[in-house]
Amino acid sequence: MEKLHLTQEWDKTFPQSAAVAHSKVTFCNRYGITLAADVYVPKDGQGKRAAIAVCGPFGAVKEQAAGLYAQTMAERGFVTLAFDPSFTGESGGAPRYMASPDINTEDFQAAVDYLSLREDVDADKIGLIGICGWGGLAINAAALDTRVRATVAATMYDMARVNAKGYFDAEDSADARYARKQALNAQRLEDCKNGAYALGGGVVDPLPEDAPFFVKDYYDYYKTPRGYHPRSLNSNGGWNVTGCMSFLNQPILQYSREIRSAVLLVHGEKAHSCYFSRDAYAAMVEGSPYADNKELLLLPDTVHTDLYDGGGKNAIPFDKLTEFFRTYLG
Secondary structure (H helix, E strand, O other): OOOOOOOOOOOOOOOOOOOEEEEEEEEEOOOOOEEEEEEEEEOOOOOOEEEEEEEOOOOOOOOOHHHHHHHHHHHOOOEEEEEOOOOOOOOOOOOOOOOOHHHHHHHHHHHHHHHHOOOOEEEEEEEEEEEOHHHHHHHHHHHHOOOEEEEEEEOOOOHHHHHHHOHHHOOOOHHHHHHHHHHHHHHHHHHHHHOOOOEOOOOOOOOOOOOOHHHHHHHHHHOOOOOOOOOOOOOOOOOEOOOOHHHHHOOOOOOHHHOOOEEEEEEEOOOOOHHHHHHHHHHHHOOOOOHHHEEEEEEOOOOOOHHHHOOOOOOOOHHHHHHHHHHHHO
16 A cells, blocks of 8 residues: 555644544555545444545545535534545545546545445445535446445536536537547647646636636635645646546446435535536436435525535535435435
8 A cells, every 4th residue: 555644733624523533544446546534433422333435526635625524424423534536635646636537436436445344334324425526426436336325416517528518518519529639639748748747727816807707616715715725736736737638538427327326416506517416417317217316406595615615604405414314324
């Protein structure tokens, strides 16, 4: 297992809970990459508990939204694991700042492996929470991993769709995709010549006055004390330019209608990204014999990053998440 250097002090974007025991752990995925994670365990009671693996948003680290979700759900009685994906944060893997629909789905499955073998976890009661781009990857993992009993996708992005079609499907044409592929393959050669991978840049800073609302929304989280973290890609230099290339022709929600376990999609009605969850839910239940345990929850007056940290208005429906996981994990 790769030796990782884990920060031991509390460096989260949210305060530590006195009701939860926190520790740092590592585990390996199927590709031999060592992942770093925070484990949150309720201090009250003993015995085996239901567990939840948490990851996201896409380009964030476990010290941001994922950790907040994990700690809060631990306060509500679950053993939780917030992890950094391969190639990012404190996790291993080289080159850095790459993403993969395969490896990142495997990251979730490796988290299930780890939780299943803990003495304080009931291996028959494991769920997932994926935030933003990791919402789509959580659904992909649920479609592949029969051990997953319940999945929440919060403020979900379909990373395959947005890479192949652009925001709001505005670049959904063969010519647009071909031009994108040409640019990415040209960048590959530049990276090979330079012996290093060029970064694409995180959230734009300074913020242009004419920036679209969703860019302002991201800036307000990643570039301010509200959500900034020094290891977060989005808060700093971003993914490699070629980092998400393989998402272009590998749809991740192809078999979502075959998911037999429970799925809850949560999205803000005012989020620019809401169409991802609306469409994913529709595709998941259309013609599916497993639609009865699928749900789409749309929250009024809620934008994309409100579901990262509550947006100062307690927007994250933790009561609903708790009810959902208690129902399907027991």
